[in-house]
Every structure is written in C-alpha cells, then in structure tokens.
Amino acid sequence: MIVPRINLAADSYADQLSAFSLLPNQVLIVPTPDDARLQAILRDQNKDAYWIQPLAFDAQDPLAQIHQLLDAGADKVVLPYVAFAAGAESFAHIPQERLAVALTPAEFGYINTLLDTVSVFILDVDTSAESLEAIKSIAQVVQKDLLPRGGIKRVVAAFSGNDPAHTPGLLAISELGRIGVDTQLSSEIVSADHQEGKLNLGEAFMATIVSDRPDGLFPTVVVDEQGISLGLVYSSLESVVESFRTRKGVYFSRSRGLWHKGATSGSTQDLIKVHVDCDSDALQYTVHQHGSGFCHNNIRGCFGPSSGLAHLDQTLQGRKISAPAGSYTQRLFKDSNLVQSKIMEEAEELCEAKTPKDIAWETADLIYFALVKCVSNGVTLRDVEQQLENRSRKITRRPGHAKPKWDVSAKEAAAAASTPAPVAATPAAAPAPAPAPAPASAVAQNGKSDRIQMKSYKMNALSAEQQSKLLLRPIIQSDDIMARVKPIVESVRERGDAALLELTAKFDGVQLDKTVISAPFTPESMVLDEKTRLAIDQAYDNIQKFHKAQLQDKALVVETMPGVVCTRFARPIERVGLYVPGGTAVLPSTALMLGIPAAVAGCSEIVIATPPRKDGSIVPEVMYVAHKVGASKVLMAGGAQAVAAMAYGTESCPKVDKICGPGNQYVTAAKMLTQIDSSSLVSIDMPAGPSELLVIADMTSIPAYVASDLLSQAEHGTDSQVVLIAVGLTAEHLAAIEDEVHEQASRLPRVDIVRESIPKSYIIEVEAMEGAMRFSNAYAPEHLILHLEDAEKHVEQVMNAGSVFVGHWSPESCGDYASGTNHTLPTYGYARMYSGVNTDTFLKHITSQQLTREGLDAIGDTVMRLAEIEGLEAHRNAVCVRIKDIRGL
Numbered sequence: 008m009i010v011p012r013i014n015l016a017a018d019s020y021a022d023q024l025s026a027f028s029l030l031p032n033q034v035l036i037v038p039t040p041d042d043a044r045l046q047a048i049l050r051d052q053n054k055d056a057y058w059i060q061p062l063a064f065d066a067q068d069p070l071a072q073i074h075q076l077l078d079a080g081a082d083k084v085v086l087p088y089v090a091f092a093a094g095a096e097s098f099a100h101i102p103q104e105r106l107a108v109a110l111t112p113a114e115f116g117y118i119n120t121l122l123d124t125v126s127v128f129i130l131d132v133d134t135s136a137e138s139l140e141a142i143k144s145i146a147q148v149v150q151k152d153l154l155p156r157g158g159i160k161r162v163v164a165a166f167s168g169n170d171p172a173h174t175p176g177l178l179a180i181s182e183l184g185r186i187g188v189d190t191q192l193s194s195e196i197v198s199a200d201h202q203e204g205k206l207n208l209g210e211a212f213m214a215t216i217v218s219d220r221p222d223g224l225f226p227t228v229v230v231d232e233q234g235i236s237l238g239l240v241y242s243s244l245e246s247v248v249e250s251f252r253t254r255k256g257v258y259f260s261r262s263r264g265l266w267h268k269g270a271t272s273g274s275t276q277d278l279i280k281v282h283v284d285c286d287s288d289a290l291q292y293t294v295h296q297h298g299s300g301f302c303h304n305n306i307r308g309c310f311g312p313s314s315g316l317a318h319l320d321q322t323l324q325g326r327k328i329s330a331p332a333g334s335y336t337q338r339l340f341k342d343s344n345l346v347q348s349k350i351m352e353e354a355e356e357l358c359e360a361k362t363p364k365d366i367a368w369e370t371a372d373l374i375y376f377a378l379v380k381c382v383s384n385g386v387t388l389r390d391v392e393q394q395l396e397n398r399s400r401k402i403t404r405r406p407g408h409a410k411p412k413w414d415v416s417a418k419e420a421a422a423a424a425s426t427p428a429p430v431a432a433t434p435a436a437a438p439a440p441a442p443a444p445a446p447a448s449a450v451a452q453n454g455k456s457d458r459i460q461m462k463s464y465k466m467n468a469l470s471a472e473q474q475s476k477l478l479l480r481p482i483i484q485s486d487d488i489m490a491r492v493k494p495i496v497e498s499v500r501e502r503g504d505a506a507l508l509e510l511t512a513k514f515d516g517v518q519l520d521k522t523v524i525s526a527p528f529t530p531e532s533m534v535l536d537e538k539t540r541l542a543i544d545q546a547y548d549n550i551q552k553f554h555k556a557q558l559q560d561k562a563l564v565v566e567t568m569p570g571v572v573c574t575r576f577a578r579p580i581e582r583v584g585l586y587v588p589g590g591t592a593v594l595p596s597t598a599l600m601l602g603i604p605a606a607v608a609g610c611s612e613i614v615i616a617t618p619p620r621k622d623g624s625i626v627p628e629v630m631y632v633a634h635k636v637g638a639s640k641v642l643m644a645g646g647a648q649a650v651a652a653m654a655y656g657t658e659s660c661p662k663v664d665k666i667c668g669p670g671n672q673y674v675t676a677a678k679m680l681t682q683i684d685s686s687s688l689v690s691i692d693m694p695a696g697p698s699e700l701l702v703i704a705d706m707t708s709i710p711a712y713v714a715s716d717l718l719s720q721a722e723h724g725t726d727s728q729v730v731l732i733a734v735g736l737t738a739e740h741l742a743a744i745e746d747e748v749h750e751q752a753s754r755l756p757r758v759d760i761v762r763e764s765i766p767k768s769y770i771i772e773v774e775a776m777e778g779a780m781r782f783s784n785a786y787a788p789e790h791l792i793l794h795l796e797d798a799e800k801h802v803e804q805v806m807n808a809g810s811v812f813v814g815h816w817s818p819e820s821c822g823d824y825a826s827g828t829n830h831t832l833p834t835y836g837y838a839r840m841y842s843g844v845n846t847d848t849f850l851k852h853i854t855s856q857q858l859t860r861e862g863l864d865a866i867g868d869t870v871m872r873l874a875e876i877e878g879l880e881a882h883r884n885a886v887c888v889r890i891k892d893i894r895g896l
C-alpha cells in the first residue's frame with residue numbers, strides 16, 4: 008500500500024489533498040499542531056484518513072498536543088522517537104492504534120521499547136540494499152503480534168525527497184508490499200494522470216495488490232457512503248487507474264471490457280474511497296450512487312433494495328425533490344415550525360417511554376422527524392454519521408452535563424434535598440435509596456452517553472452528610488417490596504402447593520404439576536459433562552475443607568469456680584431450607600456454598616429451593632450438588648413463594664427451622680417477614696441481597712484487573728453496586744481504569760445489566776489509605792478487594808466486610824466459586840454485625856453446667872442475694888433448700 012505524504016506548507020497542498028483522498032491513509036506534514044491550514048482541514052473535511060505529523064513538536068508537553076490532534080479527529084499522531092524517549096507509560100492511556108512513531112536509522116534499535124505503545128513504525132530509509140535489509144528484519148519483529156483491540160501493527164518505509172531517482176519504483180513498492188511493508192512517498196512525485204517522471208497513482212496503489220484469479224482480475228465490493236453493499240464487480244489494473252483518474256466508478260466487465268458505470272444508464276457513481284482487503288487480493292469501492300441505483304434491475308443494490316435508516320434517508324431525499332402533493336412529508340418540508348414541534352413532542356414521549364417496545368417506537372418517531380429536518384436543510388444521513396464518527400475519535404471526555412433547563416438529575420436532587428429521606432417502615436426495611444451528592448466528574452450520569460461509567464467523587468469535596476448518603480445502597484423502597492411480598496407469603500401459607508403452582512406459573516412462566524422432587528434424585532436429572540463435573544468436584548472439596556475446619560468437635564468446658572463446671576457444645580439445626588437463586592442467572596455455586604456447610608454441620612433434613620426452568624426442570628448442576636450434599640428435597644419454586652413454603656411447610660414441602668441463602672429483594676423481604684412471624688418459628692441467616700463490591704486501589708493496581716473485578720459483581724443484577732476507592736491515583740491511572748470498565752463491560756454478554764448497575768456505582772478519590780479504610784469500614788461491603796501494595800498489611804484495619812480479597816492475584820470470582828470461603832455474605836451494610844454463611848450458621852450452641860456440693864456451697868449466697876434483689880423468691884428458694892442441707896441449718 009502506498010501512503011502519500013502531503014506537506015501542508017506547500018502551495019499545492021489543497022490539490023494534493025483532493026487527489027489523494029481516495030486512498031485509505033495520508034500523512035499530513037504540518038509545521039505545528041495549531042497550524043491554521045491543519046485546523047481548517049480537521050474542521051471541514053472527512054478526516055478518517057489523516058495521520059498528522061507535526062514538525063515542531065512541543066517537547067515540554069507532548070501529551071497536550073497529541074490530545075488536541077486526536078480530539079480534532081486525526082486518525083493517528085506521528086511523533087519523532089524522542090517524544091517517547093522519556094517513558095512509554097505516559098502514553099498508556101492513549102489507544103495504541105492512534106499513535107505512530109517516526110524513526111531515523113540511528114533509532115531503529117529502540118523499536119522494541121515501543122511495541123506496546125504505538126501501532127505504526129515509520130522508518131526513514133533509502134533505496135540502498137542495507138536499508139531494505141533493515142526494513143525486513145524490523146517488519147519481522149513488529150508484525151509478530153496483533154494490536155490488543157484487533158488489527159495489525161504497520162511498518163512504513165518512508166522515502167524522503169522529491170527526486171524519483173531516489174525513491175522506489177513500482178517494483179520496489181511491490182516487493183515491500185510482499186513483506187507487508189507500506190511505502191510512504193511525497194505526494195509530489197505521484198499523479199493521478201499519466202505524467203512524465205511521476206508515478207501513476209492507480210498503478211502505485213495496485214503495486215501491492217495481487218489477484219488470486221486465473222484471469223488476473225480483482226473482485227470489487229461496491230458500497231455506498233453508509234457502507235451498504237450495492238453489488239460485486241471486477242476491477243482490472245486499467246479500470247483502477249481509470250477510476251483514480253476520473254474519480255468515478257469504473258470497473259472491468261468480463262463481456263464488455265472497461266466499464267464506466269452509468270455511462271449509458273445515467274446511474275453514475277462518484278468514487279469516494281478505495282480500500283484493499285486484509286490479504287490484498289480484493290477491493291472495496293465506496294461510492295456516491297446517482298440515478299435509480301447500481302443494479303441493472305433498476306433498484307439501488309444487486310442484493311435488494313436498501314432498508315432501515317439508509318432507506319428512510321433515501322426516501323426523504325427523493326421526496327424533497329418530488330413529494331406527492333398533499334403528503335404529510337411535503338407538509339413537513341414546508342412547515343419548519345411543525346417539524347420543530349414534532350421533534351420536541353417525540354423527544355418528550357421517548358423520555359417517558361418505559362417498555363422496550365415503546366422505547367423503540369418513540370425512537371423511530373424521533374429519528375423520522377430529525378431526518379426530515381436534516382433533509383430539508385441539505386444534511387444527509389452520512390453527514391450525521393460523520394459527526395458520530397468524529398466524536399468516537401475524541402480521546403478526551405467531556406463532562407456531558409445537561410443544560411440546566413433539561414437537567415433531570417439536578418431537579419431530582421434538589422427535590423430530594425428539600426424533603427426528608429424516606430424512613431424504613433418495618434424492621435424488615437433496608438436503608439432507603441440515597442439522593443446522592445453531585446459527582447465531581449459527572450460524565451454520563453444521566454445515562455445520556457453510551458459510555459458505561461461509574462459516578463466519580465472526591466472525598467475531600469464531600470460533606471459528612473454527603474458521605475453518609477453514599478453509604479446507602481441503591482434499592483427500591485422496602486415498603487413497596489413488602490406490599491408485594493405479603494400477599495404472596497399469605498397465599499402460600501393458606502393454600503400450600505396450589506398457591507405455589509399458581510405463583511410459579513405467574514412469576515417463572517412455567518406450569519408445573521408438582522412442587523417437589525424427592526431424593527434419591529434420578530441420574531438423568533443430573534447429567535453433566537466431564538469438565539463441569541470435575542469443576543464442581545474441585546470446588547466442593549475446597550469448600551468442604553474450609554468449612555470442616557470450622558467445626559469445633561469438642562465441647563467447651565470451663566470450671567468457673569471450684570466445683571462449678573460450665574460447658575458449651577454444638578448441635579446441628581435439624582431441618583434447613585437453602586435458597587439457590589435462579590432468576591437472571593442459575594447459581595449452582597450457591598447450592599455448594601449453602602449445602603456443604605449444612606452437610607458438614609450434620610443437618611438431618613436439607614431442602615433446596617430454586618426456580619424451575621421454563622421446561623419445568625431444575626438445572627442438572629444444582630441437582631448434582633443437591634445429591635452430593637445429601638439434600639432430601641428440591642423445591643421447584645423461587646422468590647417469596649419458595650421462602651414461604653419452606654417457612655410454613657406445604658403438603659409436599661417440609662417446614663424447616665432455618666432458611667439460608669441469597670436472593671433478590673423479594674426473597675430477602677420474604678425471609679425477613681417470615682422470621683418475625685412467631686407462628687412460623689423459623690430463623691434466617693442474614694439479609695443477603697443484591698451483590699456488592701468495594702475495591703481499594705492504589706498506584707500499584709492494574710487497571711484491567713480492577714475493572715474486571717468491579718464488573719464481576721456489577722453483572723449480577725441491575726441493583727448490584729460496586730465502589731472504587733482510588734487512593735492517590737493519577738488522573739491517567741483513573742482514566743485507564745474507567746476506560747477498561749467501559750471497554751470490558753461493552754464486551755460482556757450481560758452488558759444490559761451492567762449498563763444499569765454501573766451508573767449506580769461510584770468512584771471516590773482519596774488522598775491516603777486512612778480515608779479509604781474509614782469509608783470502607785463505614786460502607787461495610789459484602790466483598791472487599793485490596794488492590795494495594797503490601798495488601799496483606801492492611802487486612803488488620805478491616806473492621807467490617809463480608810469477605811476480603813487480598814492483593815492483585817485474588818479476584819473475587821475465586822471466592823464466588825472455588826477457593827473455599829463462602830460466597831453467601833451480608834449485603835446492604837449488614838456486614839457491620841452479621842457474618843457470612845459458615846458452618847456455625849447451621850449449628851446452635853447448647854450450654855450446660857454441673858455443680859458439686861462444694862461448688863453450690865461456694866456460689867449459693869451470690870445466687871440467693873441476686874434473686875432477692877430481683878424479688879424472685881422461688882429462684883432464691885431453689886438454692887436455699889439445698890444450702891440448708893449442705894450447711895446443716
């Protein structure tokens with residue numbers, strides 16, 4: 008591929024820009040980044056092709072210049088090696104594909120240091136054999152790996168000067184192309200016309216392209232400005248040269264030879280860009296199609312008419328020229344006030360839409376009227392897309408605040424501040440959602456941007472009241488949840504299995520004919536592939552080891568006074584109900600985390616409840632775990648109804664003594680509701696609700712790891728919350744974490760959930776560890792990860808947390824599945840006073856005492872005096888009658 012070099016200081020620069028704009032890339036040499044010509048080009052032109060190389064580079068603040076150029080739309084910034092010499096770390100936040108380095112021969116030895124920083128290596132070479140040898144060996148090193156976000160690293164042989172005698176001919180360009188090296192030439196020695204002493208543009212472009220067809224032709228995909236395919240044709244060297252010369256769609260017809268598209272039909276094409284495919288044997292022509300279309304059947308494309316937005320745009324463009332008289336579109340074209348009113352009306356309706364169907368409907372309306380406005384003002388869909396592409400090229404983020412008139416968040420915050428925070432209504436109520444303080448960097452806080460981003464605060468800018476509001480979790484009103492859960496619990500209590508079947512049909516969408524599967528479970532219900540079985544078995548062994556070690560098999564015996572012996576011993580809770588969530592994700596790991604400690608503790612009846620699948624079955628992984636832990640029943644129900652069934656018992660579900668396990672807000676509310684009903688005589692482990700995670704990270708943290716940990720919990724549910732406490736992080740480090748959050752999140756299958764949970768999550772910047780630990784202990788997270796230097800040293804400062812993950816190599820996922828610790832942990836801040844599930848959760852402790860005659864004699868007066876003080880004569884007497892005998896009174 009050739010990459011022309013255009014000197015913006017040259018008088019002929021404008022002609023050259025236009026002549027070479029068909030090529031995918033051009034290097035613009037500019038005196039300074041703020042050169043007026045460059046600024047005008049970046050402002051007015053389609054800039055996807057420009058690599059900008061400023062000659063006067065600001066050695067004091069290279070980053071400012073790079074940001075300026077990339078934000079303005081440059082595809083890449085080309086810097087001399089010296090700009091990177093200070094250390095590649097400063098460029099770590101800039102995508103590698105946006106940076107190129109220009110190296111002199113003396114600097115070729117430094118290439119290895121930049122392999123992870125830049126994507127293009129531009130080598131200053133000449134036509135000598137030594138130069139060509141150096142290029143070859145550099146190409147081998149550079150081309151070894153792909154770029155982290157996909158794509159190749161490029162090596163460009165840059166030949167200086169305008170003298171054709173010292174620049175390569177077609178053969179040399181082709182040779183370089185064969186080893187994957189591009190050729191950079193001054194645009195002044197290349198011409199689209201055949202000119203004496205100059206290389207022909209079409210021929211130079213084609214020098215590196217090799218046909219794999221016996222007829223030597225090049226398959227050519229023709230697309231329009233939106234990238235929509237119009238058809239497949241063939242090109243020859245001659246047709247490419249001609250199309251570069253005329254800037255029209257010119258191809259090679261196997262029946263007619265050189266084919267100037269539209270010469271007879273009038274459906275001509277303006278050529279906009281020519282691309283080569285990844286293995287250099289096929290072309291793509293991007294064209295502006297005139298007339299009825301590309302296809303000989305008089306439609307736009309050979310693969311059928313266009314659809315979607317492109318079709319709407321074309322229809323409106325056509326209607327603008329000849330709208331049917333009296334049509335609505337014609338009326339809109341004539342009445343700009345009507346268009347404006349409709350845009351406002353549809354925007355409002357879109358804001359109010361709630362269901363996916365309504366949102367799609369209102370978006371379609373809004374786009375229709377917005378496009379009418381575009382078309383009536385001569386703006387094409389391509390112009391709009393161009394704006395979007397330009398924005399995606401910016402690397403500096405804007406705050407994205409809404410204008411005060413439209414700022415819904417500010418209005419809500421103001422309203423919330425003027426009313427007292429909602430108060431929890433029942434003992435079951437969890438903290439009410441916080442009207443959070445305004446974030447310091449409020450990017451995307453109102454969801455207007457597509458970026459997946461946490462809110463961001465600076466600790467020293469928050470008042471004590473604002474800090475304590477941040478401790479509250481983003482949950483919906485508990486009295487609202489309670490109002491929904493109470494009738495469910497009531498109906499199961501009153502109507503047993505019949506109610507369970509109805510509610511399962513209603514909430515889980517499956518009509519069952521029974522509610523319980525009893526042990527022994529059939530082998531068919533737990534068929535697993537080998538890999539899954541081995542993974543479950545290994546997790547099982549680790550969890551069992553850790554939970555067995557928690558058993559105190561000997562009774563605690565203490566002689567408090569001579570002859571007064573006190574004892575404490577453990578007994579299993581006999582009947583336990585284990586809730587395994589299954590709403591948005593099936594969680595066999597939770598079956599392990601509850602079933603193993605229950606089995607280790609020795610519970611005699613283990614009931615596992617989990618929502619059934621749509622086909623009425625239970626996932627085989629859960630059945631396998633139920634079998635391994637010795638469960639007697641699997642209750643095929645979820646939500647509040649499952650909890651009620653286990654709390655009160657139904658015809659087929661045994662009543663249990665304790666219900667354990669996490670779940671959504673309905674499950675948690677039902678657990679709390681049944682626990683306070685003394686007629687159910689049931690206890691619960693803790694309020695374990697939506698998952699949460701707090702990470703404390705310092706400058707030793709690795710952005711990709713931090714982001715991956717945050718997302719691992721944010722993907723649980725839309726109500727999950729993750730918090731990052733950034734201890735003394737530089738703006739670049741923090742930005743790298745935020746970029747990783749966005750990029751990793753965008754690739755997740757559960758991105759839709761993350762899009763809701765991440766905006767409810769936040770970053771707090773603090774200066775020192777002390778502030779970080781103080782906030783973390785007050786927040787009392789379910790999971791705490793310490794991405795810190797000497798992380799283990801900080802564990803002793805942890806006062807409140809469900810489970811702690813120490814250092815860079817301890818992802819939270821290991822605790823979720825297999826390290827051995829339990830993943831059923833207190834949320835909502837209950838880690839201040841609750842432990843996570845452990846072996847003791849399934850035990851109760853009984854105490855006993857035995858006194859000898861001497862022991863009773865020694866303690867008797869104390870007991871009698873205290874009973875006397877309390878006025879409990881019978882208590883006193885029970886000691887007194889014995890003391891009389893002992894002392895012979």
Ligand SMILES: NC(=O)c1ccc[n+]([C@@H]2O[C@H](COP(=O)([O-])OP(=O)(O)OC[C@H]3O[C@@H](n4cnc5c(N)ncnc54)[C@H](O)[C@@H]3O)[C@@H](O)[C@H]2O)c1
Binds near residue numbers: 592647696724834
């Ligand atoms: N803290 C922990 O240790 C821990 C561990 C694992 C999972 N979790 C949390 O557990 C939760 C699992 O939630 P889930 O929804 O995926 O599964 P789930 O099994 O807890 O809830 C699914 C059930 O909710 C009920 N339900 C759904 N919509 C309802 C409605 N509108 N009214 C009444 N009932 C309704 C249905 O009966 C359904 O079966 C997540 O929040 C996750 O973060 C926590």
Ligand SMILES: N[C@H](CO)Cc1c[nH]c[nH+]1
Binds near residue numbers: 594597698699789830
């Ligand atoms: N992280 C959850 C506890 O909050 C447990 C879990 C189950 N599966 C994966 N993770």
